[in-house]
Amino acid sequence: MQHAILCALIAILCTACANGQQYGPAVAFPALTFQNPVEMLNAGDGSNRLFVIEKSGIVRVFPNDNEVAKADTFLNIKSRVNSSKSELGLLGIAFHPNYKDNGYFYVNYTTGTVNSDLRTVIARYTANPANPNRSDAATEQILLQVYQPYENHNAGKLAFGPDGYLYISLGDGGSGGDPRNRAQNLDSLLGKMLRIDVNNTANGKNYAIPSDNPLVGNQNGNPEEIWAWGLRNVWKFCFDPETGWLWAADVGQNQYEEIDILEKGRNYGWKIMEAKHCFSSANCDTTGLTQPIWEYPHSQGSSITGGYVYRGTESPALVGKYLYGDYVTGRIWALEYDGESAPINSLLFQTKQYTLSSFGIDENNELYFLTYNEGKIYRIRQLPSDAPDNSTDQGNFLLHSPKPNPATGRVIIPFLLGHDASVTISLFDPIGREVLQLFSGARSAGYHEIAFDASTIPPGTYFCRLSDGTRIETENLLLLPQ
CATH class of the missing domain: 2.120.10.30 (TolB, C-terminal domain)
Incomplete structure (x- = not known):
């Protein structure tokens, strides 16, 4: 049951264009x-x-x-x-x-x-x-x-x-x-x-x-x-x-x-x-x-x-x-x-x-x-013209969109670490309450995937959060009816 609850929701853009410009968030006051x-x-x-x-x-x-x-x-x-x-x-x-x-x-x-x-x-x-x-x-x-x-x-x-x-x-x-x-x-x-x-x-x-x-x-x-x-x-x-x-x-x-x-x-x-x-x-x-x-x-x-x-x-x-x-x-x-x-x-x-x-x-x-x-407080900033899509100002610490998304059964959660780290992946409901901790432990630098069976979880919207204690990445996942 715990493994079934994974992240779910519609994957969404991190940056988008307006009048040819890209915008994104940047932590304004890192110590606060x-x-x-x-x-x-x-x-x-x-x-x-x-x-x-x-x-x-x-x-x-x-x-x-x-x-x-x-x-x-x-x-x-x-x-x-x-x-x-x-x-x-x-x-x-x-x-x-x-x-x-x-x-x-x-x-x-x-x-x-x-x-x-x-x-x-x-x-x-x-x-x-x-x-x-x-x-x-x-x-x-x-x-x-x-x-x-x-x-x-x-x-x-x-x-x-x-x-x-x-x-x-x-x-x-x-x-x-x-x-x-x-x-x-x-x-x-x-x-x-x-x-x-x-x-x-x-x-x-x-x-x-x-x-x-x-x-x-x-x-x-x-x-x-x-x-x-x-x-x-x-x-x-x-x-x-x-x-x-x-x-x-x-x-x-x-x-x-x-x-x-x-x-x-x-x-x-x-x-x-x-x-x-x-x-x-x-x-x-x-x-x-x-x-x-x-x-x-x-x-x-x-x-x-x-x-x-x-x-x-x-x-x-x-x-x-x-x-x-x-x-x-x-x-x-x-x-x-x-x-x-x-x-x-x-x-x-x-x-x-x-x-x-x-x-x-x-x-x-x-x-x-x-x-x-x-x-946290974030600035809304204009990104350089050559900034890649999905730039998050997080460096090589990324939680990718769950696959597939929306989903009805097995879900894969991919993430990337720029260095060895102890990380936690948790599931939250739409108003920010932690529903379940999905993974907690050490992982080496590089690309990783964690898979869960979501087939027994009620349909709805959930949030997955990846954290190493100082940085946070989230992705959304939508679970569909069977």
Whole structure:
């Protein structure tokens, strides 16, 4: 049985071409490893530092230097954060536009007990003026708390827009199929994009409502924080600094993932629609709904991770394109859209490190991506024009695609070692849980194959991982029904 479970999944590209260029991942900070990272940002204060959120409730800080040896603890609120489930935890951070002078930053975390008082908290903290790499949990000022009926679909991103207001994404509250229709219910903050003014206070709250929010002055008592609705679970959004557009990646349910450009007062369809398709054949009235600018089916990935519009200088062919990925398959794409012509989508590469949890951005507008289970940060880099396909920056340490793939019976796992090494090959499920260790032991330099009988294993998608303790390679395998 153990030998039967081998790696399975569809083999995918490690690098791909866009506008004649090849792109691939490179480890950005080799000495640093994080525990379940879900966000990376710069503070915009000219310090050239980077901040990484660990889901358990810690924010790390370090200089943007690939030789950095360690990351300091900037904030520790683990005692306040409930991170017990996969979508709970410290999920987002945003730095005040005037952070350099006031030291204010804002976080989004979950607290309380599931099925009791679970809630999302939006809070402000203040950096230590005497030590900019530290902040005190005692400076917390809670702005907003929102009850969460289930443990999933908490969204979690927050960011300041070009208008200086704070935008906050909240998921539909969870379970499946939005059972209480919260995303369409304007009495609820769930399934919405919120917009608040943190520079003023009003009506007993630690913030004010911008006067041009779409529901200001409504006669139904709907929360005036709401800016857009009909969202399922926006896992990351960003503002393009050139156009001001708000790009949002909304995680789908059964069949599709979607990308929206959000605008004030628009209804983006969930749960009437899943992307551009009726979620249910009953009650599918699309009147007044705004469709996404892009969607992809679950044959290409099943959990979108939003990124950023590239405005850096190292990869000129990517300028103006929205880079995003998929948590499950590790694919990273570039989407080109000008608001008039049809979008053009290009696969940049498929990361061999799965569970792509977030993208990051530095002060030079260069982009990175984070891997949730491995805990590493990768640069998105343009490869030399003569770089071979499937270049992974791993040298002669390669896990090749299983053969055959897809498979129904005997499967062969080939791998290449550039030197003698003790290696482990393990099987993981699509959300990164280790299912079985398939091999562990010493192997000499050279090409090797390990064979397994997968005929008795349930059909589905699995991940194989090859590790020598410092490097990791992964491949996907799809097991078909007998």
